[in-house]
Amino acid sequence: MLGELDISLEKAGELKQKPADDNLGFGQHFSDHMFLMEWSRKQGWNNARICPYHKFEMDPASTVLHYGQAIFEGLKAYRGKDDQVFLFRPEDNFTRMNEGAVRMSMPRIPVDKVMQALKALLYLDREWIPKVEGASLYIRPTLIGVDQYLGLKPADQYLFYIILCPVGAYYAEGFNPTKIFVSTDYVRAVKGGVGHVKTAGNYAASLLASEEAKKAGYTQVLWLDACERKYIEEVGTSNIFFVLGDQVITPPLGGSILPGITRDSVLKLVSSWGYQVEERPVSIDEILESAADGRLKESFATGTAAVISPVGELFYNNQTHLINKGVTGGLSQRLFDELQAIQNGEQEDSFKWTVRVG
Ligand SMILES: *Cc1c(COP(=O)(O)O)cnc(C)c1O
16 A cells, blocks of 8 residues: 555566667557556445556447547656656646546546555656656546446446656657648537547547648648637647737637647746737638738647647648748747746746646
8 A cells, every 4th residue: 555545556576678768759658557546336436556557358348439438638747857757737637637527427536646646656657757858758647437338328437547658859850830731621629519628539530630631741730610610729639829919819718629738838928928818719811811911920839748839831721821931930939948947847937837746
C-alpha cells in the first residue's frame, strides 16, 4: 500500500529497455508501470493499484468496443533544471475529464486520489521523463466502460487507467508554420453533441478528413461550424487563434469546441501582456478578407502536444491564402517561448499553473 492512499503497489520484476531521448517520436514507447482502478455500480471506485504496464484481457462484448463509452486526457510531465519535475495545470485535465464523464453517462473520478496516484506513478517511472530539451513524458488518463452486455445503456463497470509515454520535441525540425486545409465536406461536432468532450468517437470521425488533407499536402484540417459551415471552430485537435489588428481572437466555447487548457492559458497570458482579447464567432470570410487586406497579423493553434503551432496558409474552396507571408509571427513565438519556460520551471509562474512533483 502507498501510505494512507489505499493504492496498492506491485513493481515490475524486469524493467524495459528505455529508448534513446533523441529518437522518441510520439506515442510509441510506454513506461514500466501504469495506474489502474475499477468502478462498479455496487462498489464505486475500488482496487486502485500501480502495477507493471500490461495488456488487458477483454470480453468481445465489452461496452466500449461497441458503443464507444471512452474518454481520455492528455498532459505532460516536464523535466526542468536540477532534475525537477513539473506538471502543467494537471487538475484542470481531471476536472475536464469529469465534465466529459457526465456527458458520456460515466462515473466521475476522484480527482485528489488520482492526482496522488499520478504523482506516485511518476516517481516510480521518473527515469522515463526525457532529459533532452523539448522532450517530455506524455500522460494519458483513460476511462472506458467494460460491461459484458450488448444492450445499449450506460455500463455498470468501468476501468480508469493512466499510461506514460516519453515523447520527442515537437519542433525537432524548427518552429515552422503549418499549411491548413479548410474542410467544407466534413464537420467535427455540433452544438448539443459531444465536441467539447475528449471522447474516442470524435477522433475516429475526424480521420477521413485529415487523411484527405494530408494526401493533398496539408498538415491539418480547419473545421467550420456544422450548421452554416461559416464560422471557424478548431484546427485538427487544437484550438485556434487569430491576431486581427491589435486584438487576439478565438472562437467561443459553446459545446462544439474542446475547452483547451492551452487555449485558456494563452487567453490569460495575452490579457496580462495588455492585448485586447475576444472570444467571439469568427467567420472564414472575415479571416480571408483580413488576410488579404493585411489586418490579419498572424494565426496559431494551441494544444498540449505542440503548445503553439503557427498557421502559415489556409486552403479554402480551391484557393490558397497566406497568413503573415507564411512566416511564424512574433506573438506565436513569444507564447511558445513563455509557455515552454513556465512548463519547465524556468520562468516565474505568476498564474500558479505548474505543480512540482519531483
Ligand atoms: C485536446 C484537444 C485540444 C487541446 O486541448 P489542450 O488542453 O490545450 O491540450 C483542442 N481540441 C481538441 C479537439 C482536442 O482534443
